[in-house]
Amino acid sequence: MEFYPQQLFHIYNQGNNRRQLFFSDENYQFFLWKMRGYLTPFGDLVAWCLMPNHFHWLFYVRLVEIERKILRQHIDEVEYLRRVKAYGAHARAVDRAYTRKAEGNSVVTLNEAIGTLQNAYSRALNKEKGWTGSLFRERCKAKDGWIDEFVCLEKLDGKADHRFLPNTDYAFQCLCYIHENARVAGLVKENIDWVYSSARDYEGLRKGTLCNLKIGRELIDFL
Secondary structure, eight states: OOOOSSEEEEEEEEBGGGOOOOOSHHHHHHHHHHHHHHTGGGEEEEEEEEETTEEEEEEEESOSEEEHHHHHHHHHHHHHHHHHHHHGGGOOOOOOOOOHHHHSOSEEEHHHHHHHHHHHHHHHHHHHHTOOSOOBOSSOEEEETTOGGGSOOBOTTSOBOGGGOTTSOHHHHHHHHHHHHHHHTTSOSSGGGOSSBTHHHHTTSSOOOSBOHHHHHHHHHHO
C-alpha cells in the first residue's frame, strides 16, 4: 500500500478465505487496544468497524513513518494500560526483548505497523485457539478517500453500490458505509446497536477516545 501524509484512506482487510477473526468480546477489545498502539501515532482514526471476519478503518494519515523508538515507547505504554484495565494491581510491567532485526532500521512505516498489528493479534488468537499459520489475508487494502477513480466499488452481482457512485463525496459515504456494515449483514437492527464500531461514539452514546470525532464531523458538516 502506498500512503502519503495529510490524506484520508479507507483501509480494510479480512480473514484468510474469509475465516472468522473475532470470537469473543475479549478478542475485539484486544484488537482495539492494538489499533490504539500501532495506528494512532501515524494519524487519526475517523471511523472504524470490526466485523466477525473483517475490519474497516477510515484513517487520516499524518505521518507515513515514525522513529522506531518513539513508536515502541507508545506501544509499550498502551500495552501497560491494557494490562492495568484487565488485571488491575496485578498488571505486569511491559518488558520486551527486541530482536536485532527490529533494531536494524531506525524508522517504522505505517505499512509495517499495520502488518505488525495484525501479526500481534494473530499470535494471540492462535495461542488461544491452538492454531498455527496466517490469520489475515496477506495484503491489507487501502483506498485514497479523495481520488475519483476509487469512488465506484462493484458489488458481487456487478452492480455499482449507490453509496460509491461518481459525483458523491466518498469520504462521507465511506464513513456511513463503515457504520452500516453490521446492520447490512443482519447482525443488528440499527448501526448504533453494534458496539464494535465508532457509530455509537458519533451518536454520543459512548465516550470513546479512539476516533477523532472532530475530523469526522467536519466531513459530515462539509455536506
